[in-house]
Amino acid sequence: MKYINRLVDREIQDKLETTGAIVIKGPKWCGKTTSAKQFTKSFLELQDPDLQENYLELAKTKPSLLLEGLKPRLIDEWQLAPKLWNAVRYSIDKSSLVSQFILTGSSTPTEDPTLHSGTGRFAIIKMKSMSLYESRESNGTISLSDILMGKKDIDGKVSNLTYEKLAYVLCRGGWPNSLKLDEKKALDVAKNYFDVLCESDVSRVDGVKRNPLLTKTILKSYARQIATIDSNKALFDDIKANYSDISERTIKDYLDVLKKLYIIEEVEAWNPNIRSKTAIRLAPKKTMVDPSLAVSALGSSPKDLMLDVKTFGVLFENLVNRDLSIYANSIGGYLRHYRDRFGLECDNVLHFDNGKYALIEVKLGGHRIKEAEENLHKLKRLIVENEPRLGHPEFLMVITGTDLAYTTETGVLVVPLGCLKN
Secondary structure, eight states: OOHHHHHHHHHHHHHHHHHSSSEEETTTTHHHHHHHHSOOEEETTTTTTTTHHHHHHHHHOOGGGGGGGSSEEEEEEEEGHHHHHHHHHHHHHOOSSSSSSSEEEESOOOOOOTTTTTTTTTEEEEOOOOOOTTTTOSSOEEHHHHHHHOOOTTOBOOOOOOOHHHHHHHOSSGGGGGGGGGGGHHHHHHHHHHHHHHIIIHHTSSSOOOOOOHHHHHHHHHTTTOOOOSSSHHHHHHHHHTOOOOOHHHHHHHHHHHHTTTTEEOOOBOOOOOSSSGGGGOOOOOEESSSSHHHHTTTTTHHHHHOOOHHHHHHHHHHHHHHHHHHHHHTTTTEEEEEEESOEEEEEEEEEETSSSEEEEEESSTTTTHHHHHHHHHHHHHHHHHHHGGGGOOEEEEEESSBBBBEOOOOOOEEEGHHHHH
8 A cells, every 4th residue: 555645744854854863652553653664764663573572682681783774763662672762862872863763652651760851862743543634535625724824715615525424434533554445344443443452452551451341441431521621520430330349540540551552632721811710621621542442432333423413523523633633733733622610612722832823613513603603702702802912813713524614704714624634
């Protein structure tokens, strides 16, 4: 299969040119190794079953031997031999050269006080599964970059994603290997990922045996809480309904492991200080790295989603969050969410280091676009009146699962997800 260009490729190239090593973090199967190999001249795959035992022994006794090879050199799944971190750091210090190593990892290694921070030697890159634009299911006729530059002529652009197709791509997920399969087999990729995650990965990550059935229960409960920002009480209560004797400490341990595996994520709250700090709800919003894993946890299918609009809407927000975070990262931005104790909220706040920001709501269907439009203007007024130093947002947008892009009479951009790119 021909390599599919990823939006993160530019970031990999740029950081290789300025640092000795880059570390690409992200879930398994998202394409880290494939992308990294586009930039490397030699590689070391620590998961090779024929050589792994030898590699791990060398990492303990003579790690410098594993670093030999043409540069940049890829060390895949480096967390299996954490001692290589210091060896890479030392090699970079000796050579003072850039573009020496790429390290990829699908889990965060157990904390080790002997590992140096790597400040100044390593650059961190976070990678996710493929966005709809990368998988060519968004036609990319509407660009966030263009809108930020004032080019807001979006009217009449049309998405090719039907309601049925949207349900399918959400359930299939953005796993690169699924794109070369027929639809039925492609849907099995996320299910297989979910099973291996629960049966094996949660225990292998740190060598602690964990219960696969409990893992599935926790992920199912977490999937029910997608897009919420409440405390974990509802999550804990849901899990305890099935495991009455389980402690919150145990549940937190499982959640921490799922974070280390880059499966569950949290979108941080945006706090513009437009009211008293106690008014802003600062809890993060729950998401999964790819909505297909939430679908697998719930045991759903594209047909199930099409018949359950509420669940479809929640998971659609997770899909939008995945794609927006990828697009925002590629143009120097990041995502936050906003919600206060007075009930005012905004699904996504696109923010940039230069202070520019945009307010974005998410609606699967068209019947609630008007509500989202009013909500965006309400938050905009609140910001402008109470915190004028922030200035006006660059744009107000509603991202939808509908097919037609247009601008409302009040200037809100209504953008189908199937038209969006970075």
